[in-house]
Amino acid sequence: MMHTRTTSLPRFRPANQETIVLLAAFALALLFAATLDGFSSWGNIMTLLRSVSILGILALGMIMVIIIRGIDLSQVAIGMVSAAIVVKGVALGYPLPVCLLVGLPLALSMGLVNSLLVDRLQIPALFVTLTTVFIYVGLARVTVLPSMIINLPPDSRSLTSLAGNWHSIPIPLLLFLACALAMHLFLARTTIGRFFYAYGDNPETARLYGMPVRIIPLMAYMGSALLAFLAGLLMVSTTAMADLKTVNSTLIFDVILVVVVGGASFAGARGSVASVIAGLLLVGVLLNAMTIMDINSQLQNIIKGAVLLVVLVADKWLYPFDEESSRQSI
Amino acid sequence: MKTKKNRSLSLLLLSSLLLGPAVAQAANPTPRDQMRLDFDKAVKGKTVAWVPITLGNPIGDMWTAAMRQNFEKYGIKFLVRDPNFSTSAQLQAVTNLINQKPDVLIVQNSNVTLLTKELKRAMDNGIYVIQVNLLSNQPTDAYVGVDYVDVGRQIARDIVKECGGGKSSGKVAFVQGEATATDSIDQLKGAMEVFKQDKSIKLVSTQAAKWDSNKANEITATTLQQHPDLCATYGSWGIMQQGAAQAVKTAGLQGKVKVYASSDGPRSDCDLVEQKLFHKILSFRADIQGEQVSNAVISLLQSGNKPGSKRMTILSNNYWVTGKQERNYCYDLPK
Structure with a gap:
């Protein structure tokens, strides 16, 4: 049975989730500015934004995939493995550009494999990317990365300089803003970007309309891998080492938290760069304030979980049950 | 027949006379040889x-x-x-x-x-x-x-020596692994025993970085904004604390904020001491x-x-x- 959805674009919705989340983030920020010493200082705001920049770059990649009703759980693995291979190359004495020329195609090919498995073999994205995490990390570990921790040599400054500031603005933040702008222009202003939403809403209809449905998942998963590579390099630049343990951390769930909080939906065709920014600010403000208040990690997890639950309930309220989407979502 | 038998007997006798001591030695090794045999x-x-x-x-x-x-x-x-x-x-x-x-x-x-x-x-x-x-x-x-409690005490004593008694702000941050991990809990316990004896020491943060250097970096960057006069940060694992050391460097406070770590002694930890990113580490090798x-x-x-x-x-x-x-x-x- 068909339930007609008037349109999939958030701007036509009676209430707009990213606006609500953005308002919530500002309300919380005002509350913390009034109650926490130093919260509203320029330095702290920059620290807050720096700390969410890497998460934001990953979330920009994730939103591409989620819009087309997919998911990429292997994103952190792709980013860390390709960045770790770059670090390994630098540690072995190869010039950085050469190492980057190895790492980039490697990241893209991992995205390509994900896309082929999801699109051509029609295996659900959740299972594909859950499995490829083990394959990518496993293959890297048995071949070139026997150790999970690879340190940058002390004299290699070109990568670590990425973690610095440009006129007191963190470079990771500038990179995030550049990526966000490019992604916004792509999703909102280009024809193929608009096709992403159509494909996410109903791939079959998109195909019947003559849209290039083979290209769309390819672009989404490879785009996600490209941004993961950049995020991986930024993580390396921040700590001067590649740590594959990050793959086992909860980072990928933080990425999904940001994207879903901001208004994307696993049913596809919803979400934009604005939703990433809204989700990112809410999560960033919360994490920063909780660190300042020195709240222990268990309580932090409870608060993060509660925020996600509130948003999911709000999502249910804003977008009532739709049988067709529920059946087709991941 | 008889002659042949006698000859064999005499050969046996001769060979046992010649080889006897060697066989006896193998059967009764010296105490020095015995040690390796027993081992x-x-x-x-x-x-x-x-x-x-x-x-x-x-x-x-x-x-x-x-x-x-x-x-x-x-x-x-x-x-x-x-x-x-x-x-x-x-x-x-x-x-x-x-x-x-x-x-x-x-x-x-x-x-x-x-x-x-x-x-x-x-x-x-x-x-x-x-x-x-x-x-x-x-x-x-x-x-x-x-003995992780003792490691906590040893590092804390050094921090008190360098930051306590009004020599500095007395502010110290502790970067835990997991808040539930016994080695982190034990180190914090040992450190607290020592910190309590000096009223000028203030523990301003005890956040858990989940053994992740990126997380340690974020936590330390935020703590440094709140407390630019932080005297020392103590991480319960060297590799994780490398993230904190980079945050101190990015904040331009290298040398001012003393970065301590409990370490198992990987080369990278000593390299960071030599680069002055770590102030001191306590290595158990x-x-x-x-x-x-x-x-x-x-x-x-x-x-x-x-x-x-x-x-x-x-x-x-x-x-x-x-x-x-x-x-x-x-x-x-x-x-």
Whole structure:
């Protein structure tokens, strides 16, 4: 049975989730500015934004995939493995550009494999990317990365300089803003970007309309891998080492938290760069304030979980049950 | 016929006269020779099984390399399982290994409860059990490792010496691993005992970075914004604390904020001391611990004790690394 959805674009919705989340983030920020010493200082705001920049770059990649009703759980693995291979190359004495020329195609090919498995073999994205995490990390570990921790040599400054500031603005933040702008222009202003939403809403209809449905998942998963590579390099630049343990951390769930909080939906065709920014600010403000208040990690997890639950309930309220989407979502 | 028989008898007599002393010597070796014979009898052909929390990080790889080197030398069979940080995989590996009946089982506990029943079962099945670096609630034949409470005290004493008594703001941040991890809890406990004795010391943050250097970096960057006059940050693991050291550098406070870490002594930790990114580290040297574990194995195999009947503790030493002159307190992984 068909339930007609008037349109999939958030701007036509009676209430707009990213606006609500953005308002919530500002309300919380005002509350913390009034109650926490130093919260509203320029330095702290920059620290807050720096700390969410890497998460934001990953979330920009994730939103591409989620819009087309997919998911990429292997994103952190792709980013860390390709960045770790770059670090390994630098540690072995190869010039950085050469190492980057190895790492980039490697990241893209991992995205390509994900896309082929999801699109051509029609295996659900959740299972594909859950499995490829083990394959990518496993293959890297048995071949070139026997150790999970690879340190940058002390004299290699070109990568670590990425973690610095440009006129007191963190470079990771500038990179995030550049990526966000490019992604916004792509999703909102280009024809193929608009096709992403159509494909996410109903791939079959998109195909019947003559849209290039083979290209769309390819672009989404490879785009996600490209941004993961950049995020991986930024993580390396921040700590001067590649740590594959990050793959086992909860980072990928933080990425999904940001994207879903901001208004994307696993049913596809919803979400934009604005939703990433809204989700990112809410999560960033919360994490920063909780660190300042020195709240222990268990309580932090409870608060993060509660925020996600509130948003999911709000999502249910804003977008009532739709049988067709529920059946087709991941 | 007779002549032939006599000839054989005389040959036998002659040969026994000539070879007699040699045979007698083999049957009655000197006490000096006996030592090696007894040693080989006790250890040669025995099987040792080892289950760390994970391989692929410097500490796990160093322990394993040191043990393998010793065991190969003495003809001991060595089984290694890598649970890759998964507690369920570790439990499964230990269960399977006990069923294979090795002579000695060595484990690095993920927490104090996970393996308790299995370690007891191993000893009941006649397997010696050695625990490394974290003692579970089930004591076993041997514990080889660090006294983390004492590590906390030692580092805290040095922090008090450099930051306490009104010499500075007295502000200290503690970067934990997991808030539930025993080694972090023990270090904080030891540190608090010392900090409490100096009223000028203020512990401004005790956030957990979940063993992740990126997280340690974020936490420290935020703490430094709140407390630019922070005197010291103490991380409960060197590799994680490298993230904090980079945050101090990015904030332009290198040299002003003293970065301390408890370390197992990988080369990268000493490199950071030499680059002045770390102020000091207290290294317990995983390479020496690997030797200590090997010695515990050899002692148990020669002891003749029934597994589970006696307990032995071998504590690791801690070494301060403050500069290039102490770089030998870090290890390089064997190629």
